[in-house]
Amino acid sequence: MEFGWTDEQAVARENVRAFLAEHLTSEWQEIAPLSPGSEAVTSFSKRFCPKLAEAGLLVPHWPSAHGGADASPWAHFIIGEQLWEAGEPRGPQYYNVNWIGPTIMKYGTPAQQDYHLGRMRRGDVIWCQGFSEPSGGSDLAALRTRAERVGDRYRINGSKIWTSYARLAEFCFLLARTGSDRRTISVFLLPMDRKGIEVRPIESVVGEGDLHEVFFDDVEALESERLGPEGEGWSVVRYALNYERVGIPRYALALKTLHRAVAALISEGAFDAVAQDAAASACSMCEAARMLTYEVVDQRSKGSPSTGATSMARVAIVQAERSVADFVLDWTPHLFGSAEQPMVATHHKRAIAAGIAAGASEIQLNLIARDILGLGGSRGA
Amino acid sequence: MELELSPDQKLLMSALDGLLAPYRSAPTGAHGYFEYSESLRQALAEGGFFDIVGEQGFGPLEAAMLIEEVASCPVDAEVAASTLIAPLLGCDGAPVALAWGLGRPARYLDRAGTVALFHENGLLVGAPAPDDWRTETSVVAYPLATLCRLPEGMVRQPADLAEAVHRRALIGIAAEAAGLMRGALQQTVQYVKDRQQFGQPLAQFQAIQHRLAEDAQTVHACRLLAFRAAYVDSAKEASLACLYAQQAARKLIYDCHQFSGAMGLTLEYPLHLWTYRLKYLQGEAGGRGKQASALAAHLWGETS
Numbered sequence: 234m235e236f237g238w239t240d241e242q243a244v245a246r247e248n249v250r251a252f253l254a255e256h257l258t259s260e261w262q263e264i265a266p267l268s269p270g271s272e273a274v275t276s277f278s279k280r281f282c283p284k285l286a287e288a289g290l291l292v293p294h295w296p297s298a299h300g301g302a303d304a305s306p307w308a309h310f311i312i313g314e315q316l317w318e319a320g321e322p323r324g325p326q327y328y329n330v331n332w333i334g335p336t337i338m339k340y341g342t343p344a345q346q347d348y349h350l351g352r353m354r355r356g357d358v359i360w361c362q363g364f365s366e367p368s369g370g371s372d373l374a375a376l377r378t379r380a381e382r383v384g385d386r387y388r389i390n391g392s393k394i395w396t397s398y399a400r401l402a403e404f405c406f407l408l409a410r411t412g413s414d415r416r417t418i419s420v421f422l423l424p425m426d427r428k429g430i431e432v433r434p435i436e437s438v439v440g441e442g443d444l445h446e447v448f449f450d451d452v453e454a455l456e457s458e459r460l461g462p463e464g465e466g467w468s469v470v471r472y473a474l475n476y477e478r479v480g481i482p483r484y485a486l487a488l489k490t491l492h493r494a495v496a497a498l499i500s501e502g503a504f505d506a507v508a509q510d511a512a513a514s515a516c517s518m519c520e521a522a523r524m525l526t527y528e529v530v531d532q533r534s535k536g537s538p539s540t541g542a543t544s545m546a547r548v549a550i551v552q553a554e555r556s557v558a559d560f561v562l563d564w565t566p567h568l569f570g571s572a573e574q575p576m577v578a579t580h581h582k583r584a585i586a587a588g589i590a591a592g593a594s595e596i597q598l599n600l601i602a603r604d605i606l607g608l609g610g611s612r613g614a
Numbered sequence: 615m616e617l618e619l620s621p622d623q624k625l626l627m628s629a630l631d632g633l634l635a636p637y638r639s640a641p642t643g644a645h646g647y648f649e650y651s652e653s654l655r656q657a658l659a660e661g662g663f664f665d666i667v668g669e670q671g672f673g674p675l676e677a678a679m680l681i682e683e684v685a686s687c688p689v690d691a692e693v694a695a696s697t698l699i700a701p702l703l704g705c706d707g708a709p710v711a712l713a714w715g716l717g718r719p720a721r722y723l724d725r726a727g728t729v730a731l732f733h734e735n736g737l738l739v740g741a742p743a744p745d746d747w748r749t750e751t752s753v754v755a756y757p758l759a760t761l762c763r764l765p766e767g768m769v770r771q772p773a774d775l776a777e778a779v780h781r782r783a784l785i786g787i788a789a790e791a792a793g794l795m796r797g798a799l800q801q802t803v804q805y806v807k808d809r810q811q812f813g814q815p816l817a818q819f820q821a822i823q824h825r826l827a828e829d830a831q832t833v834h835a836c837r838l839l840a841f842r843a844a845y846v847d848s849a850k851e852a853s854l855a856c857l858y859a860q861q862a863a864r865k866l867i868y869d870c871h872q873f874s875g876a877m878g879l880t881l882e883y884p885l886h887l888w889t890y891r892l893k894y895l896q897g898e899a900g901g902r903g904k905q906a907s908a909l910a911a912h913l914w915g916e917t918s
Binding site for chain 1 (some may be wrong): 828
């Protein structure tokens with residue numbers, strides 16, 4: 234056990250910083266506070282990610298067989314920390330590089346890998362995630378959208394909800410029921426321009442482009458669009474979720490927001506002892522989240538991270554986000570309530586969703602209780 | 615960044631594990647407020663564990679691992695100051711007591727060969743004589759004594775050494791608190807698995823599962839932050855780890871006692887051997903407020 238960075242890692246971080254300093258121009262600074270699913274950020278990401286790809290910074294952690302550089306998960310994570318701190322200029326494309334791509338690598342056919350991984354590593358394709366439904370949120374296996382086999386095709390009917398990025402996405406990583414058993418689910422890599430798909434945005438407090446309803450009315454899917462064997466989508470989902478749940482170093486933006494709020498208080502001469510106490514406490518929560526996240530990355534660098542460690546990191550991240558969001562509201566309500574520091578509002582919007590997206594915190598607590606403490610199974614564990 | 619133990623660290627922890635086996639449970643018939651074990655300290659000394667910071671390839675990180683592991687046992691021995699601070703002061707042998715002011719109780723002072731006193735004049739170090747202190751009786755699960763007067767021959771230490779001793783003291787508190795929390799949590803988890811109410815183990819109730827799951831996450835974070843602070847051996851990280859640990863102790867202590875019911879209030883049940891050390895550590899070195907203030911100064915400057 235040691236907590237240092239290798240020279241190579243330190244250089245890699247500097248390289249990312251230098252790249253961002255060069256390519257995140259004033260245009261980005263203006264749109265960074267917008268939602269990752271907004272038209273402006275999505276469009277920026279399609280110009281920015283190809284540059285990242287060209288610099289070898291988009292998918293270095295992918296195997297060379299899939300166009301990566303066989304870099305360690307640490308190399309990828311260092312990039313993620315710097316990008317997230319900068320407001321995540323990859324927009325929705327972080328999905329692709331963090332978890333959709335790796336899941337297709339594991340379960341995809343050569344043709345699926347060739348096409349989809351090729352698009353992702355070029356950095357110009359947007360995906361959405363068709364998981365949650367009105368009947369299945371935290372209880373994902375309760376989903377009702379069905380894919381009926383009709384000859385060599387499937388006919389999909391049902392609806393998804395809370396789907397981020399759906400309006401601008403080219404593809405959906407879609408879960409649909411293909412049998413009567415609770416967990417008989419299949420995964421489809423479905424083009425979003427398919428006839429019968431309707432996307433309706435949901436206005437929300439988390440930002441433009443983040444929440445949608447998606448309706449499937451007799452939508453056809455080809456057998457070649459199914460990911461993995463029919464009916465065995467649950468194991469695909471579990472694999473994907475383990476990548477998804479710690480794809481985002483959210484504490485990096487939280488810490489940056491904390492520093493901005495403190496800087497504002499110092500400039501106003503208002504950073505008194507009580508505020509210092511609260512700020513230091515919020516910082517310690519972020520650092521706790523960082524260390525638990527690092528543990529997951531460390532485990533991933535040696536294979537697959539444990540569910541327990543992944544859930545602990547998720548819970549810690551949510552607590553860290555809340556600590557910072559509360560600090561901002563308690564001490565700098567003027568920043569929250571004005572356009573003076575737009576990143577403060579951005580952080581709040583992202584923090585409020587952090588405990589819900591990718592499995593509610595309470596589901597993570599179920600998993601910790603079951604997998605780490607060996608306490609009797611709860612539903613959802 | 616490598617969060618698995620190295621082969622040498624594994625060997626170290628395996629040797630320690632063997633040594634601690636007799637101390638993993640409270641002695642039979644133990645009904646004391648604290649369980650200090652000279653034999654545990656002796657065994658650690660004979661095993662060379664107190665010299666760990668000077669060992670080839672080892673340093674404060676391995677000392678923190680040792681402190682955390684020993685603290686997870688219900689039986690106590692002075693380990694933190696002997697491993698992290700004694701090498702700085704050039705003293706060895708008897709326990710080292712850290713006193714956070716004249717007239718205030720200090721842990722292990724009644725059996726210390728050396729006392730390091732954080733005083734308004736700086737850090738003073740010397741050998742306490744029996745007339746210098748009085749034993750305290752309390753529910754705290756540490757042997758406590760109060761330094762009534764300044765022992766003769768106390769030597770004021772240079773500022774950089776004082777800073778290093780203070781930093782290592784915070785790292786020691788963080789590591790020890792992490793181990794105490796782990797021990798208390800393990801005891802409580804076992805209790806809720808065994809204890810039946812309403813026809814099922816307490817462990818089946820989600821209200822209990824969630825709180826203990828939160829605690830497990832916090833305890834693990836404490837451990838990693840304490841180890842990181844030891845590895846980098848910096849004042850900022852020491853403040854941060856100590857702040858987090860002293861902050862986390864509050865909820866953990868409450869939860870462990872709450873789920874142990876009235877059993878947790880008795881001396882025959884060992885929970886207090888962890889929690890009543892942890893309670894004391896909550897306020898050590900000025901408590902979480904002091905560490906928060908120090909961390910804020912490290913992060914945002916003294917003028918903040």
